[in-house]
Amino acid sequence: MAEMKTAAYICSGCGLGDKLDVSQLAKIAQREGKMALVREHAFLCNSEGVQMIRDDIEKEEVTHVCIAACSRRAKTEAFNFPDIAMTRANLREGVIWVVSEGAEHDEVRQEMADDYVRMACAELKKAKVPAGNPNHTHLKNILVVGGGMSGMTAALEAAEAGYEVILVEKQGSLGGWAGKLYKRVPFKAPYAEPQETGVAELAARVSAHPLIAVHLNTTVAETSGAPGRYAIKLAQESGAVTEIAAGSIVQATGFTTYDIKKLPELGGGLDHVVDHAGLESLAKASNGGPIRRADGKEVKSVVFLQCAGQRDEAHLPYCSGHCCATSIKQAMYFKDANPEVSTIVVYDDLRVPGMGEDFYRSAQHKDVIFSKGKASKVESSGSGCKVTYRDLILDTDLVLDADLVVLATGQVPSSGVNVADWDRLTKEAEGGSEEARQQRNDLKRISILNLTYRQGPDLPKLKYGFADSHFICFPYETQRTGIYTAGPVRRPMDIYQATEDATGAALKAIQAAENASLGRAAHPRAGDLSYPMVRLEGCTQCKRCTVECPFGAIDEDEKRFPVFNEQRCRRCGTCMGACPVRVISFENYSVDTVGSQIKAVEIPDEFSEKPRILVLACENDAYPALDMAGLSRIVYSAFVRVIPVRCLGSVNTIWITDALNSGYDGVMMMGCRKGDEYQCHFVKGSELAGYRMSKIGDTLTQMGLEPQRVSTYEIAITDNARIAGLINDYVAELVELGPSPMKGFG
Amino acid sequence: MSDLNQKAVALYGGNFLKEVEERVEDGEWVSMCMQCGVCAGSCPLGPHWEHSPQKIFRMIMAGKREEVLTSDSVWMCTSCYTCIVRCPRKLPITHIMHGLAHYAHRLDVAPKGQPTRELAKIFWNSLIRTGRVNELKFSLGVYFKDGFSQGIKNLLGMQGVALGLMKAKRLNPMEILGGHKCKDIGGIQKMLAKAQEIEARRQI
Numbered sequence: 038m039a040e041m042k043t044a045a046y047i048c049s050g051c052g053l054g055d056k057l058d059v060s061q062l063a064k065i066a067q068r069e070g071k072m073a074l075v076r077e078h079a080f081l082c083n084s085e086g087v088q089m090i091r092d093d094i095e096k097e098e099v100t101h102v103c104i105a106a107c108s109r110r111a112k113t114e115a116f117n118f119p120d121i122a123m124t125r126a127n128l129r130e131g132v133i134w135v136v137s138e139g140a141e142h143d144e145v146r147q148e149m150a151d152d153y154v155r156m157a158c159a160e161l162k163k164a165k166v167p168a169g170n171p172n173h174t175h176l177k178n179i180l181v182v183g184g185g186m187s188g189m190t191a192a193l194e195a196a197e198a199g200y201e202v203i204l205v206e207k208q209g210s211l212g213g214w215a216g217k218l219y220k221r222v223p224f225k226a227p228y229a230e231p232q233e234t235g236v237a238e239l240a241a242r243v244s245a246h247p248l249i250a251v252h253l254n255t256t257v258a259e260t261s262g263a264p265g266r267y268a269i270k271l272a273q274e275s276g277a278v279t280e281i282a283a284g285s286i287v288q289a290t291g292f293t294t295y296d297i298k299k300l301p302e303l304g305g306g307l308d309h310v311v312d313h314a315g316l317e318s319l320a321k322a323s324n325g326g327p328i329r330r331a332d333g334k335e336v337k338s339v340v341f342l343q344c345a346g347q348r349d350e351a352h353l354p355y356c357s358g359h360c361c362a363t364s365i366k367q368a369m370y371f372k373d374a375n376p377e378v379s380t381i382v383v384y385d386d387l388r389v390p391g392m393g394e395d396f397y398r399s400a401q402h403k404d405v406i407f408s409k410g411k412a413s414k415v416e417s418s419g420s421g422c423k424v425t426y427r428d429l430i431l432d433t434d435l436v437l438d439a440d441l442v443v444l445a446t447g448q449v450p451s452s453g454v455n456v457a458d459w460d461r462l463t464k465e466a467e468g469g470s471e472e473a474r475q476q477r478n479d480l481k482r483i484s485i486l487n488l489t490y491r492q493g494p495d496l497p498k499l500k501y502g503f504a505d506s507h508f509i510c511f512p513y514e515t516q517r518t519g520i521y522t523a524g525p526v527r528r529p530m531d532i533y534q535a536t537e538d539a540t541g542a543a544l545k546a547i548q549a550a551e552n553a554s555l556g557r558a559a560h561p562r563a564g565d566l567s568y569p570m571v572r573l574e575g576c577t578q579c580k581r582c583t584v585e586c587p588f589g590a591i592d593e594d595e596k597r598f599p600v601f602n603e604q605r606c607r608r609c610g611t612c613m614g615a616c617p618v619r620v621i622s623f624e625n626y627s628v629d630t631v632g633s634q635i636k637a638v639e640i641p642d643e644f645s646e647k648p649r650i651l652v653l654a655c656e657n658d659a660y661p662a663l664d665m666a667g668l669s670r671i672v673y674s675a676f677v678r679v680i681p682v683r684c685l686g687s688v689n690t691i692w693i694t695d696a697l698n699s700g701y702d703g704v705m706m707m708g709c710r711k712g713d714e715y716q717c718h719f720v721k722g723s724e725l726a727g728y729r730m731s732k733i734g735d736t737l738t739q740m741g742l743e744p745q746r747v748s749t750y751e752i753a754i755t756d757n758a759r760i761a762g763l764i765n766d767y768v769a770e771l772v773e774l775g776p777s778p779m780k781g782f783g
Numbered sequence: 784m785s786d787l788n789q790k791a792v793a794l795y796g797g798n799f800l801k802e803v804e805e806r807v808e809d810g811e812w813v814s815m816c817m818q819c820g821v822c823a824g825s826c827p828l829g830p831h832w833e834h835s836p837q838k839i840f841r842m843i844m845a846g847k848r849e850e851v852l853t854s855d856s857v858w859m860c861t862s863c864y865t866c867i868v869r870c871p872r873k874l875p876i877t878h879i880m881h882g883l884a885h886y887a888h889r890l891d892v893a894p895k896g897q898p899t900r901e902l903a904k905i906f907w908n909s910l911i912r913t914g915r916v917n918e919l920k921f922s923l924g925v926y927f928k929d930g931f932s933q934g935i936k937n938l939l940g941m942q943g944v945a946l947g948l949m950k951a952k953r954l955n956p957m958e959i960l961g962g963h964k965c966k967d968i969g970g971i972q973k974m975l976a977k978a979q980e981i982e983a984r985r986q987i
Contacts, residue, residue, distance in 0.1 A: 387817070398872075401815045404800065406844045409818050430818055430841040 043161060044074035044099040045154070046090060048081035048106035048128075056133045056143075057150050062105060065151050070158025074099060081106050082115040094121055101164065103157045105150075108664045109681070122164040122625065126150075126157035127679070130667030135761075136675045145647070145675035152638045152678055159637035165624040167567035170556035170603045174266040177550040178203065179543070180283035182257055182485065185213020186236070186532050187289035187524025189243045190539035191546075195287075196248040200547055203281055204243065204251045205271060211240040211251065213291055215532055219320035219370065222362045224533050228395035231366045231373075234532075252279075260286070261489040263590075263604035264519030265553030284550030285519045287542050288496065288504065290485055292448035292525040295353055300346045303444055304415030308332070309422050310442045312345075313363050320370045327374050336378065336440045339371055340424050342412045343384040345444035355501050357447035359531035362393045364445050365400045372403040380405045381437060383412055383426050391533065410435070415442055448529045452504040453485035453495035460493065486520070492589035496520060500713070503528050506720065511560065513542040516720055518559055518588050518605045519549045558608045561657065561718045562683070567623040568603040569612055575620040582612035582621060587686070587720035609719035610687025614726070619689060628689050631680055635692055638678050640700040643776040648702035650768060652679040653688055657718045658754040659707035665757035673761040674768040677705070684708070685749075686722025690729060690736070693747055697740060700780040703771045705764070706730065706749040716753065723751070743774060785891040792848075799848040806985065808882030812874045816840040822866035822876050832856040836866060836876050839883070852887040858899040860884075901928050911975060914965030919958040 045066035049059045059077055066072045074097060078086045081104065093099045104116055105126035116123065128150050136146040177200060181192045184206030192202045204211075215221070220231035243249055258272035267283045297305035297312045304310035309330055311319065319328055327335045341364040346352035361384065368380040384407060389397050401407070412426040424437040459480060465473035481487070484494040496504035497516040505527045506514040513521045523542035524535040549559050558565035576598055583591045583599050590605035591612065599612075613621045619628045631653075641647040654660040660681040666673065682688055685708030693704050708723030710716040717723040727749055734744045750763055795802040803810040816837070823835030834842065834856040842851050851857075857880045866876040884900070887893035893900055905924040909916050926941070927934030948954035965971060 397817070398815065401817070404804075404814050406800070406814070407818070408841070408844065428841070428845065430838060431845065431847075435845065 041101055041162075042074070042097065042099050043070075043072045043101040043103070043158075044076070044090075044093055044097070045070060045072040045103040045105060045158060046081055046086075047075070047077045047154070048079075048086070048104070049077060050080040050082070051107065051129050052133055053106070053128055054079065056146060057128065058147055061147065062128075062150060062154050065154050066103065066105070066158055069155055070103070071162075072103065072158055082112045087115050090116075090118065094118065100166075101161050103154075103161045105154050105157060108667070110661060110664055120166065122161065122166045124157040124161040124164060126153040127664075128153060130664040131679060132675075134667035134670055135663075135673050137672050142675065148639075148647075149675045149678075155637040155639070156634040156678070156680070159633040160630050163627065163630045163633050167565070167624040169566040170568045172603060173554055173556035174604075175554045176265050176267070176282055176284040177201075177547075177554060178283050179285055179287060179546050179550065180205065180267065180269060180281070181287045181289060183213070183289035183291055183524070183526075184208070184211040184240075184243075184251070184253070185289065185291045185524065185535075186215040186239075187291065187526075187535040187539040187542075188213070188287070189239050190536045191287045191289055191523050191543040192243055192249050193239070193246065194540045194543040195547060196246050198543070198547060200248065200550070202246075202249045203283060204249055205255050205257060206251070206253050207256050209254050211243060211253070212236045214314070216240070217314065217321075218317050219324075220366065221532055222366050222393070222396060226392075226395075227399075228392045229399040231369055257486055259489060260486045263553070263602040264549045264559070265604050267519070284553065285521070285546040286486070287521050287523055287539070287546050288486065288515075288526060289523045289539060289542070290451040290453075290526045292450055292529070295346050295446040295449055297345070297444050297446055299352065300444060300446070302414060303342060303345050303412060304417075304422060304442055305345075305444065307415065307417050307422065307442075309417070309440065310415060310444060312444050312446045313360065313367065316367050316370075316441075316443050320367070323374070325374065328371055330441055334420075334440065336371065338379040338421075338437075338439045339368070339381075339441045339443060340422075340437050340439040341368060341380070341382040341443045341445060342415070342424070342426075343382065343387070343445045345446050347445070347447040348385070353447045353449070353501070355447070355529065356388060357529040358388070358390060358534075359529065360445035360447065361388050362390075362396060362531065364443065365389070365393075365396055365405070367443060368400055368405040369403060372400075372405060376403070379439075381439075382407045383410045383424070385409070385411060385429075448525045450501075450503045450526045451485065452498060452502055452526050453483055454480050454493065455502070456493035456495060456497045459495075463493075488517070488589075489592075490517070490589040491583050491592045492586070496522065507715070510716065510718070513538065513545045514560065516588060518590065518607055519546075519553065521545045521549070553604045556603075558606065560607075562608045565608045567608060567625050569601055569606055569608075569610075569621050569623060571599060571601060572620040573598055575618050577618055579617060581615040581617065585611055585615045585686075585721075585725055587611060587722065607719060609684040609722055610682075611684060611719060611722050611725060614685075614687040614689050614722075614729070616689070619691060626683060626687075628691060631682065631692055632695055634680050635696050635701075636699060638701075640780060643780045648676050648768065648771050648776065649700070650674075650677045650703045650705060650764075650771065651696045651701050652677050652705045652707060652764070653682050653685070653692070654679055654707040655685050655709055655723070655752070656681040656683055658709050658716070658756075659750075659752040659760070661754050662752055662756045662760050665754075666761050669757055671758055671761045673764040676768055677764055684717070684719045684722035685726035686717075686719055688726055688729075690733060693730075693733060694736060694740070697737070697742060697746060697777065698779055700777055702774075702777045703746045703748070703767065705767055706747070707752045707760070708749065710751045710753065741778060745770060745774060746777065788890040788892050791890060797846055797848075799846045799851070800844055802848070803843050803883070803886075807879070807886045809875045809878045810882060812879060813840050813843050815872050815874060816844075817872055819871060821869050821871060822874075825865045825869050827863060827865065828859050828861060832859050836880065839880075840874075849892075851883065852890065852892045853894060854887075855894050855897060857881075857883040857887065858893070858897050901925075911972070913962065914968045914971040915963075917958055917962040919954065919956070920962065923959075 047062050063075045067075045101122045103124050107129040108127045109125040132150045179195045179202050181188050181204045192204045196202050216236045218234050221234045223232045254274040255271050259270040262268045265284050269281050271279045371378040371380050410426045410428045414425040416423045421440045422442045428435050462473045462477040488494050499505040504522050506516050521542040523539040552559050578597045590602050592600040594600050711724035730749050820837045823837040860880040909921045926937035
């Protein structure tokens with residue numbers, strides 16, 4: 038690209054011209070912003086306005102454009118100039134819609150607009166057009182780990198979409214748990230009868246598909262690389278190792294059943310007590326005839342105990358979701374073979390998600406008896422079992438005699454190593470503990486993916502051992518870019534949900550491989566071409582970036598320098614916020630692009646009674662909430678200056694000290710909810726920011742400032758009304774505190 | 784224990800749910816109850832019952848035959864139909880309650896002297912004799928069901944109402960002498976006989 042040529046375009050549409058002195062804004066852009074070209078337009082986003090910008094880019098060779106009009110989130114299709122650098126001064130949602138009406142507010146309104154123009158011009162001069170990552174590769178095939186229902190579906194969906202698939206299964210045949218079922222619950226109306234599983238047909242389709250290579254009796258011995266260039270070692274049972282390469286990974290490793298021997302009070306371990314899986318094999322053996330126990334006796338009475346070791350802090354604290362429908366289905370096995378068999382289902386809450394209510398009704402028609410109660414004891418009674426339970430409707434203790442008892446135990450995810458344990462053991466091993474080193478080696482044996490990442494060999498767990506990132510906002514996403522989970526390894530689910538899940542995860546994996554091949558970021562900054570660049574000569578090897586990266590994108594080389602795997606990066610900038618020597622930056626987002634905006638704001642002196650508050654707002658939730666406040670014309674203080682940031686995790690403390698040094702009265706940091714129920718798009722950005730800011734008190738005291746001058750907030754995207762209140766309260770608090778003593782020294 | 788009752792016990796061998804499904808009017812609905820308790824919460828007489836409909840259904844499924852059939856609760860239904868309107872599983876709860884009461888009555892295990900049961904008997908006997916309910920005889924029958932002295936006490940208690948009704952020509956004391964019949968009493972009795980014959984087919 039030729040030399041930088043800047044231009045500013047000031048729009049006077051949408052009421053901007055009525056409420057603001059647009060010619061003054063133009064003057065500021067020219068004199069203070071040093072824009073080479075400044076133009077005003079009455080309707081910048083119409084075809085004529087956009088054409089004007091295009092002409093300037095073409096004929097005047099403009100390379101950097103500042104648009105002073107509406108929010109960067111509005112009119113993105115009109116102002117779409119991919120080949121030039123662009124900044125936006127938010128005069129509409131950020132100024133005229135949120136500053137009180139009336140002539141008495143003209144002065145502060147104009148000052149706010151002036152500052153936003155100054156900020157946009159300052160940022161523009163620091164920004165570059167991202168050139169894209171030169172290291173991208175072109176692998177677009179997909180590795181699917183696990184050959185059960187989820188894995189087979191993911192493989193088939195990806196293959197049908199035209200992508201090559203490598204399917205790895207630990208067992209000697211495809212099918213997983215679903216393959217061991219006699220029948221499955223129905224997926225279609227009238228939802229009345231158990232259906233054939235269809236696993237054999239699916240497995241045959243997978244095996245016959247020309248784009249799918251199936252590896253049975255195989256595990257993943259090592260995974261290294263990044264989206265678009267994974268290098269994977271597959272270990273066969275025989276010990277042979279095959280090396281393959283893949284663009285992205287779907288982990289569909291499913292679940293194991295909870296061990297019923299851990300439930301001795303419910304008869305786990307007794308002869309005539311089985312779990313769901315045990316009953317499926319009895320049903321399979323009887324193949325539609327009367328179901329017989331292991332000792333050959335025909336079952337005339339059966340009791341199902343729901344939530345066996347589930348929703349129980351001592352065992353599994355969660356509901357596995359499928360067990361009520363599964364017990365209903367299995368009770369039907371008995372009733373369909375012989376209506377005279379007594380089938381009693383003892384439940385605490387009968388939960389049949391989806392269309393399961395119809396299936397439940399169908400079982401009631403067949404006289405399967407459902408009893409709300411809680412079992413306390415299952416004992417052997419010689420020929421069968423004796424179940425003692427509390428009937429919660431009649432409020433009495435009842436005893437049932439049964440030939441067979443079925444325990445509805447839950448799903449335990451097969452998600453490999455607990456990365457938190459791994460972290461702890463790694464630290465201890467580095468500290469010289471031989472025992473920790475040994476334990477770490479033991480842990481490695483149960484690893485599924487055997488990632489060579491600095492942050493551990495498997496996917497981080499969200500809750501209860503399930504490998505997920507955020508099951509509402511980003512399903513299938515994990516905390517490792519390019520690796521997606523599907524099925525019960527992600528959250529407990531049934532076959533139907535697992536097949537839907539697998540389809541979603543397959544599409545995500547395709548997107549990840551495609552994006553990686555174009556050097557672009559994956560969700561949530563999909564399409565972003567910028568990537569972290571590091572000036573290694575300035576690095577002090579403090580390891581904060583490698584430890585704090587929420588996606589494990591940064592490894593360490595032998596000399597302990599960070600190694601950036603750009604394809605694994607989500608572009609949140611958490612490393613940039615972490616770096617104490619500020620050597621990490623993005624071409625269009627750096628310590629400089631934000632720092633220059635902070636410094637561009639004109640700070641009135643302490644006698645003007647006009648405080649200035651810097652707002653660093655997360656672009657995912659807080660900034661849209663501010664825009665939304667504007668859309669609903671909710672008024673907030675005109676003393677704030679808002680800068681959107683990629684994530685609160687990218688906030689470098691230098692911005693805070695710079696702002697306070699140059700005379701700002703306070704800094705508000707607006708991020709997403711943190712903690713266990715986090716809503717941060719980058720998992721732990723807001724948490725890290727909260728942690729960093731909790732340590733800033735000392736710095737403030739050294740500067741002679743009160744700790745209230747920096748405050749953090751958790752904002753959801755729906756908080757448009759609340760956010761205005763927070764701003765106004767904070768401004769009032771600062772007014773009470775008095776002006777910053779740093780004014781005039783900046 | 785009546786013969787009929789013994790016969791029923793022998794026939795179903797403790798499978799009370801099946802007995803109810805086959806012998807009680809609308810009894811085939813009982814297994815569809817999902818124990819949500821909306822009926823129990825909706826019943827205006829709820830606090831006065833020993834067992835709510837929800838519990839009655841659960842007791843049937845748990846095989847508590849004697850407790851259900853001798854229960855006073857099934858006689859307490861006033862047919863307001865709120866439970867039927869609200870039941871998410873569309874069980875005809877009012878009808879099942881009446882069906883259970885009727886079945887218990889037929890087997891002669893229903894509670895003796897239960898006021899609703901006695902009232903129903905007097906009503907029915909009055910009805911089949913003349914084809915219409917004789918209000919005076921029906922009222923007297925109810926007042927005197929617990930003996931003569933209690934009957935006099937009831938009469939004295941109600942005399943103000945009775946005098947008011949006579950004054951308004953709503954009560955004719957001459958009805959005590961037999962009262963008027965409907966036009967075709969023979970036809971009505973034939974109709975009733977046929978209905979009983981049909982019902983007997985589903986009874987034990």
